[in-house]
Amino acid sequence: MPQDKMRASDGPTPDGLIAWNAHGELEVLIFDLGGETFALEATLVQEILDLLPETFIPGAPALVSHVVNFRGKIVPVADLRLAFGMEPTPPSADSRIVVIELELAGEATLLGLRTDHVHEVATLRQATSEAVPTVGIGWRRDHVRSLIRWKDDLVVLPDLAAILVPAMGAAATRQ
């Protein structure tokens, strides 16, 4: 995964932030969160964990308020629901933490993402991707790189850098 594709987006140029391969395809991990279907580049994914005991960090940004022990490393856990205005729900038997590694603000960062249900690794096609509509969605447009058709569903490809980097900034300015 070329890391430069993960930089914070400046405007509605979603395709520029997605590393489609030569055939216009993208391998992704598909998961559910707050009733929506999301996808993330499979190359980012390190591991899918059953629920672990999480530790709350007082004073941390709400988006990334907990940490877990991932093989001896302290890894922050992000709840993307907050970035999409969804209600937090208690974990269920299907809940998993997807551990990803990506570059945020020039720093290679390990991060756990809360998910309600992990489906499968699938191949998305560029031909079925759609620009984020200006009306009809309740989320911040810069949090979404693209909407892509998959089976009968429309999956959201979130812009993790746009969502997470401000949380790092918030932490830095509070110092």
Add this chain to the structure above:
Amino acid sequence: MNGEDPAAAFRVEAGELLEQVEQGLLDLGHRLDDMGLVNAVFRGLHTLKGSGAMFGFDALAAFTHHCESAFDRVRKGDVRATPELVDVILSAGDHMRALVDGDAPAAEGQAILARLAAAVDAAAGGGASTPTVSTKRGWTLSFRLPPDAMANGTNPLALLDELRELGEATIVARVDDVPSLGECNPAHCLIGWDCTLIGDISKDAIEDVFLFVMDDMDITITPLTVEDAAPVAEAIVEEVIPTAEPVAANDAATRTARTQGENVRVPAERLDELMDRVGELVIAQSRLSQLAAHGHDLSLRSVSEEIERLTGEMRDTMMILRMVPVSTLFGRFRRLIHDLAIETGKAIELVTDGETTEVDKTVIERLFDPLVHIIRNSCDHGLETAEARLAAGKPASGVIRLSAHQAGGEVLITITDDGRGIDRERVRAKAEANGLIQPGQAMSDDELLGLIFHPGFSTAAQVTNLSGRGVGMDVVKRTIESLRGSIDVKSVDGRGSIITLRIPLTLAIIEGLLVRVGEGRYVIPLAAVEECLELSLEDDLRSRGRSLITLRDTLVPFVRLREMFATGTRPDPFQKIVVVATGRERVGLVVDQIVGNHQTVIKSLSAFHRGAASFSGATILGDGSVALILDVAQLVAMAQPQEEMLRAAG
């Protein structure tokens, strides 16, 4: 080390060589006629040139060649070592570093070479009285014994000894005809020798040495002419230095060779990785021993105990691996002092002791900048000029003393100068001018001296190149505190100042007190804990108005961590207060339960949580969950304004 960039490996090696050369030069600056040092510097330069050329650093090799040649002349007694020469080579060393990094301005190199030539000329002029090799008479001989010489009872070593008895002999082995080991016949003499004999020796005397083997051997004996004497002999010697160095070898050389043989170079990241693995192992092991303790399987329990012992030992060994002597740190300041002496025009001497004290590598690295600041300050503000010192009845040259020693789990580093001491009146005036204190405000001596660590504080009337920009001492304090250390100043007017840094030996592991606040568990570094007591119901109720307890007649403010961390749980009926201290400030932390002691492998928090100022890191507990480590200095600082507000109100 497969796949490692050879150029990168060379850069590391070159860095170390230059370090050695620099240390040698600095020593030489004090003992100009120590030939051992001259040789050491020469060898360093020579190796640098050789490996530089090998790895394609041609500019470096060419530049180093000039310095090496200059030093070669010193080595031969042709040129005297002078302070100027040492100085030029020191700056040449800086240029070589830049060449290694590939960002050296060519003009600088030219300028240094010009200065070098001037320094060598000046030194050579003064060195005419030194007897040189070229004024003597002698012979050069080149000989090779017949292959069966040893089988016939000739001992080549005895021949060489006889040659040495004739006069001053420089003997170098010619090994170019020695075949590979497989083809080598151990009974054959395959080595030839080149020899320079200095002295009033007749040709017959030389031939007498070879009397019994003369007929079968190849030998050429030529008289040594005055002009070519030195070049021939030295050229021969130089040729062999990279491989064998049998002639020039002295104690120092063999010593370094020996220590090099026993050391392994490991990149620091790999050590860190290993450290992480050991940390995980410790955690896995404590889970295993919990399981074993709950089960009834005796054999499992004995294996678990065995593993507990082994992991403990492994962790201790791991800690030792990360320790480096502070001499690696102190050594770097000799150059700083040398440069500062030139910049300030003061005579400054650096004295170090306790260099063998060992400290964690990360600590050493992070101590460098703060120490630079402190030393610069001491040289710039502390030490007086030579005239002022003499007038005050002190020796002309100021002394900066750096010392280190271990005390328990801490290392104490003191920086002492014998200068004028900190001018308390000026500190006070400056602090008043900056609005840090009220005019005429009463404060203890410690508090007054502590003002120099205040951000934006600087007493230097003039901003100099060295210090006095008002950034420095506060940064020093912050850095030391981020190492979980503390800093303390003492000063006597006219006698000098002592700055003491207390630093934990390692950042990787701390002893901690595990406490519970609400449902969360937290670790308080044990070094900061003064005492634990129960929060009495009386204090608890009264503290709605003021969060203060009386502890042996002093008021100590306290912070309810449950409120601070917004746990949203009901307090335990018997809450405890853990009294922690940084320096002179104390604060009580109210917790729900004290769980116990816990040895902690410290992990850093991600960028998302570094802003959560109350925590310095996190650790993994025996059950695999994460506990946060409290940053006591921050908590105390956060509690202070509260206390001041109360004081103002009361």
